[in-house]
Amino acid sequence: MLVTTGAEAVENAIKIARAYTGRSGVVAFSGAFHGRTLLGMALTGKVMPYKKNFGPFPAEVFHAPFPNPYLGVSTDEAVAGLEWLFAADVDPQRIAAFIVEPVQGEGGFNVAPKEFLVRLREIADRHGIVLIADEVQAGMARTGKMFGFEHAGVKPDLVTMAKGLAGGFPLSAVTGRAEIMNAAHPGGLGGTYAGNPLAVAAANAVLDVIEEERLCERAAEIGRRINDRLTSIAARQGMERIGDVRGPGAMVAFELVEDRVSKAAAPAITTRIVAEAEARGLILLSCGTRLNVIRLLAPLTIEWEVLEEGLDILEASIEAAFSDTASAAA
Ligand SMILES: Cc1ncc(COP(=O)(O)O)c(C=O)c1O
The missing domain is CATH 3.40.640.10 (Type I PLP-dependent aspartate aminotransferase-like (Major domain))
Structure with missing residues (x-):
């Protein structure tokens, strides 16, 4: 129907x-x-x-x-x-x-x-x-x-x-x-x-x-690239507010928390990352019942260079948002 x-x-x-x-x-x-x-x-x-x-x-x-x-x-x-x-x-x-x-x-x-x-x-x-x-x-x-x-x-x-x-x-x-x-x-x-x-x-x-264009396979590859980038960002020192990276294929998201033990939601930092990305020309959508998840939904036909460019902007936006809140706390 x-x-x-x-x-x-x-x-x-x-x-x-x-x-x-x-x-x-x-x-x-x-x-x-x-x-x-x-x-x-x-x-x-x-x-x-x-x-x-x-x-x-x-x-x-x-x-x-x-x-x-x-x-x-x-x-x-x-x-x-x-x-x-x-x-x-x-x-x-x-x-x-x-x-x-x-x-x-x-x-x-x-x-x-x-x-x-x-x-x-x-x-x-x-x-x-x-x-x-x-x-x-x-x-x-x-x-x-x-x-x-x-x-x-x-x-x-x-x-x-x-x-x-x-x-x-x-x-x-x-x-x-x-x-x-x-x-x-x-x-x-x-x-x-x-x-x-x-x-x-x-x-x-x-x-x-x-x-x-074998988009199922392409979705899996897009997901691998996004996942690799996000997990390597999350593994860096100072990135502990990235609590989780998850999702199958090209349906990947990361969850923002106050710390990895309490897992308390961090909605303000989530909004901040979205705003930083927007100012740099990348549209992100947040989601999550606790309003603290950022989802990435790149087109399944995205060119690899454009995907890398988007991930670079994402990384810079996360760094900027985290350093802002760190200096505000200090
Ligand atoms: C799982 C799911 N069901 C239903 C809908 C509603 O779709 P629409 O906005 O086209 O009415 C959405 C939209 O985001 C959705 O994600």
Whole structure:
């Protein structure tokens, strides 16, 4: 099914899962981002800046913990949180869908451990719940595979995609098993601009380029280069506020902390690095539920020299931001 925005794909995936199961509940995860429509925000597990002041949100949306090995939330604890939700809040037989990002985007490039996705699949199967992978940010070759869930070898029932799908043209999609996709009645799903021809032509061209220019492999190489640079910066003396470098393929981020023991979030230094980079001509986007992560989303077709230039600017911006705060502290 073709629609226009990522949020619209998410909304339609939920409608399809509800029509198929005849159930109403949906479970999303802490730190998730699923869009800025009311249902998208209800599913989102990050208050600032998305949810504050915009409620009330649609009912029947529940949140379970997403694993975060860096901050000490293991897969076992996350799964226990889900089981607790079923014991304390909602009967699993009322749940139509789980919706999960294989790599959380806005939440801070938190990678779902393989074991977590495998266990979600098992729990979904046990209770007849539709598993939706939201690949709006992680999909379309970004992580070094066409879709993020492929790293875990798990097959979702429905997949949402957008962003890279049409190279920036407004197009999004829901794909899935025919039996589930066909559950909605004729005329129940659609939209004026759904599948508009220009965006579909752009998507066809994008899919050709992903294949012909082997962008999955290229994403992996881009990621290696970014990772190498970031880990070597982080290893230098004075760089202890870089607490973590993570992310598969060309979906790499680094987390800024006050120190590596407390791991207390450092949102002010994060904003500072973004501003320093902007002044030097490099656009960076921060993310993270604690507002202290900087994500790097270079185009998968980026020239190597441009990537190196960007990394040089990034390094200079980090150095400038850290030396400013060091002298302010002194
Ligand atoms: C995982 C995920 N889902 C949904 C969305 C919403 O997409 P859109 O902004 O196109 O509505 C986003 C956007 O960042 C996203 O990252």
